[in-house]
Amino acid sequence: MVVVAGALRGADGRWLMHRRPFDKHHGGLWEFPGGKVEEGESRPAALVREMQEELGIEVDQGALVEVASAATDGGDGSPAIVIYLYTVGRWIGQPAALEGQAIGWFDFAEIAALEKPPLDVELSAALFAANGADRIK
Numbered sequence: 001m002v003v004v005a006g007a008l009r010g011a012d013g014r015w016l017m018h019r020r021p022f023d024k025h026h027g028g029l030w031e032f033p034g035g036k037v038e039e040g041e042s043r044p045a046a047l048v049r050e051m052q053e054e055l056g057i058e059v060d061q062g063a064l065v066e067v068a069s070a071a072t073d074g075g076d077g078s079p080a081i082v083i084y085l086y087t088v089g090r091w092i093g094q095p096a097a098l099e100g101q102a103i104g105w106f107d108f109a110e111i112a113a114l115e116k117p118p119l120d121v122e123l124s125a126a127l128f129a130a131n132g133a134d135r136i137k
Protein backbone atom coordinates (compact mmCIF):
# COMPACT_ATOMS: atom_id res chain seq x y z
CA MET A 1 0.00 0.00 0.00
CA VAL A 2 1.36 3.40 -0.94
CA VAL A 3 0.54 6.22 1.48
CA VAL A 4 1.30 9.94 1.28
CA ALA A 5 1.42 12.28 4.25
CA GLY A 6 1.92 16.00 4.74
CA ALA A 7 4.08 17.95 7.19
CA LEU A 8 2.49 21.36 7.76
CA ARG A 9 4.32 23.99 9.75
CA GLY A 10 2.37 26.80 11.37
CA ALA A 11 3.49 30.41 11.65
CA ASP A 12 4.85 29.74 15.16
CA GLY A 13 7.05 26.91 13.86
CA ARG A 14 4.95 24.05 15.24
CA TRP A 15 4.00 21.07 13.09
CA LEU A 16 0.53 19.66 12.61
CA MET A 17 -0.19 16.09 13.73
CA HIS A 18 -3.45 14.24 13.36
CA ARG A 19 -4.89 11.71 15.78
CA ARG A 20 -6.40 8.66 14.10
CA PRO A 21 -9.96 7.57 14.85
CA PHE A 22 -10.02 4.89 17.54
CA ASP A 23 -11.83 2.34 15.32
CA LYS A 24 -9.12 2.32 12.61
CA HIS A 25 -5.78 0.55 12.23
CA HIS A 26 -3.35 2.43 14.53
CA GLY A 27 -6.42 3.96 16.25
CA GLY A 28 -5.67 6.80 18.68
CA LEU A 29 -2.08 7.22 17.49
CA TRP A 30 -0.76 10.54 16.21
CA GLU A 31 0.49 10.71 12.64
CA PHE A 32 1.04 13.06 9.78
CA PRO A 33 -2.26 13.69 7.98
CA GLY A 34 -2.64 11.83 4.69
CA GLY A 35 -3.85 8.54 3.28
CA LYS A 36 -3.65 5.93 0.58
CA VAL A 37 -2.77 6.73 -3.02
CA GLU A 38 -5.61 5.50 -5.23
CA GLU A 39 -5.33 3.57 -8.48
CA GLY A 40 -4.12 5.82 -11.30
CA GLU A 41 -3.44 8.77 -8.99
CA SER A 42 -0.06 10.48 -8.64
CA ARG A 43 1.36 10.82 -5.13
CA PRO A 44 1.15 14.64 -5.09
CA ALA A 45 -2.44 14.52 -6.40
CA ALA A 46 -3.35 12.02 -3.68
CA LEU A 47 -1.90 14.31 -1.02
CA VAL A 48 -3.80 17.33 -2.34
CA ARG A 49 -7.02 15.23 -2.16
CA GLU A 50 -6.29 13.95 1.35
CA MET A 51 -5.51 17.46 2.66
CA GLN A 52 -8.90 18.56 1.35
CA GLU A 53 -10.81 15.54 2.77
CA GLU A 54 -9.05 15.31 6.11
CA LEU A 55 -8.25 18.92 6.96
CA GLY A 56 -10.45 20.98 4.63
CA ILE A 57 -7.54 22.95 3.19
CA GLU A 58 -6.51 23.70 -0.39
CA VAL A 59 -2.96 22.75 -1.23
CA ASP A 60 -1.08 23.53 -4.43
CA GLN A 61 0.88 20.55 -5.81
CA GLY A 62 3.74 22.95 -6.56
CA ALA A 63 4.13 23.63 -2.82
CA LEU A 64 4.90 19.97 -1.99
CA VAL A 65 8.48 18.88 -1.36
CA GLU A 66 9.26 15.23 -0.65
CA VAL A 67 11.28 15.08 2.57
CA ALA A 68 11.37 11.42 3.67
CA SER A 69 10.00 7.96 3.08
CA ALA A 70 9.69 4.86 5.23
CA ALA A 71 8.43 1.33 4.66
CA THR A 72 7.33 -1.80 6.49
CA ASP A 73 7.09 -5.24 4.92
CA GLY A 74 3.91 -6.08 6.83
CA GLY A 75 4.00 -9.72 7.80
CA ASP A 76 2.09 -9.48 11.10
CA GLY A 77 -1.23 -9.69 9.26
CA SER A 78 -1.14 -6.03 8.28
CA PRO A 79 -0.30 -4.97 4.73
CA ALA A 80 3.13 -3.74 3.66
CA ILE A 81 3.14 0.06 3.66
CA VAL A 82 5.40 2.59 2.05
CA ILE A 83 4.87 6.19 3.12
CA TYR A 84 6.16 9.32 1.43
CA LEU A 85 6.23 12.45 3.58
CA TYR A 86 6.04 15.86 1.91
CA THR A 87 6.44 19.28 3.44
CA VAL A 88 3.46 21.44 2.54
CA GLY A 89 4.85 24.92 2.07
CA ARG A 90 1.57 26.83 1.89
CA TRP A 91 -2.15 26.19 1.96
CA ILE A 92 -5.45 28.02 1.91
CA GLY A 93 -7.88 27.62 4.80
CA GLN A 94 -7.71 26.70 8.44
CA PRO A 95 -6.89 23.01 9.07
CA ALA A 96 -9.66 21.21 10.99
CA ALA A 97 -10.05 17.60 12.16
CA LEU A 98 -12.72 16.54 9.64
CA GLU A 99 -12.09 12.78 9.85
CA GLY A 100 -9.86 12.07 12.83
CA GLN A 101 -10.25 12.51 16.55
CA ALA A 102 -8.20 15.66 16.76
CA ILE A 103 -5.41 17.71 15.28
CA GLY A 104 -2.73 19.54 17.21
CA TRP A 105 0.35 21.67 16.63
CA PHE A 106 3.55 20.44 18.26
CA ASP A 107 7.23 21.27 18.48
CA PHE A 108 9.89 18.61 17.89
CA ALA A 109 10.17 17.57 21.52
CA GLU A 110 6.41 17.18 21.80
CA ILE A 111 6.22 15.13 18.59
CA ALA A 112 9.01 12.89 19.87
CA ALA A 113 6.87 12.19 22.95
CA LEU A 114 3.58 11.49 21.13
CA GLU A 115 2.37 7.93 20.63
CA LYS A 116 2.93 7.28 16.94
CA PRO A 117 2.84 4.38 14.46
CA PRO A 118 6.37 2.90 14.05
CA LEU A 119 6.88 4.47 10.62
CA ASP A 120 6.20 7.93 12.05
CA VAL A 121 9.08 7.60 14.47
CA GLU A 122 11.33 7.32 11.42
CA LEU A 123 9.52 9.96 9.38
CA SER A 124 9.49 12.54 12.16
CA ALA A 125 13.21 11.97 12.86
CA ALA A 126 13.96 12.60 9.18
CA LEU A 127 11.75 15.69 9.17
CA PHE A 128 13.51 17.06 12.25
CA ALA A 129 16.94 16.34 10.78
CA ALA A 130 15.98 18.20 7.61
CA ASN A 131 14.80 21.12 9.73
CA GLY A 132 17.73 21.53 12.03
CA ALA A 133 16.78 19.46 15.08
CA ASP A 134 18.71 16.25 14.59
CA ARG A 135 19.38 15.98 18.32
CA ILE A 136 15.79 14.80 18.97
CA LYS A 137 14.99 11.15 18.29
Ligand SMILES: Nc1nc2c([nH]c(=O)n2[C@@H]2O[C@H](COP(=O)(O)OP(=O)(O)OP(=O)(O)O)[C@@H](O)[C@H]2O)c(=O)[nH]1
Nearest residue numbers: 003004005025026031032033034035036081117119120
Ligand atom coordinates in the same frame (compact mmCIF):
# COMPACT_ATOMS: atom_id res chain seq x y z
N1 LIG B 1 -1.97 9.03 6.84
C1 LIG B 1 -1.00 8.41 7.47
N2 LIG B 1 -1.03 7.05 7.56
C2 LIG B 1 -0.04 6.45 8.22
C3 LIG B 1 1.03 7.20 8.80
N3 LIG B 1 1.88 6.32 9.40
C4 LIG B 1 1.37 5.07 9.23
O1 LIG B 1 1.84 4.03 9.63
N4 LIG B 1 0.20 5.16 8.49
C5 LIG B 1 -0.62 4.01 8.11
O2 LIG B 1 -0.85 4.02 6.71
C6 LIG B 1 -2.17 3.58 6.43
C7 LIG B 1 -2.84 4.75 5.74
O3 LIG B 1 -4.15 4.58 5.74
P1 LIG B 1 -5.24 5.72 6.03
O4 LIG B 1 -6.27 5.06 6.85
O5 LIG B 1 -4.67 7.00 6.54
O6 LIG B 1 -5.65 5.98 4.56
P2 LIG B 1 -7.07 6.39 4.01
O7 LIG B 1 -7.52 7.62 4.75
O8 LIG B 1 -6.90 6.47 2.52
O9 LIG B 1 -7.91 5.13 4.45
P3 LIG B 1 -9.46 4.86 4.52
O10 LIG B 1 -9.90 4.79 3.10
O11 LIG B 1 -9.48 3.53 5.24
O12 LIG B 1 -10.04 5.98 5.34
C8 LIG B 1 -2.81 3.23 7.77
O13 LIG B 1 -2.59 1.87 8.05
C9 LIG B 1 -1.99 4.10 8.72
O14 LIG B 1 -2.00 3.63 10.05
C10 LIG B 1 1.06 8.61 8.68
O15 LIG B 1 1.95 9.33 9.17
N5 LIG B 1 0.01 9.16 8.02
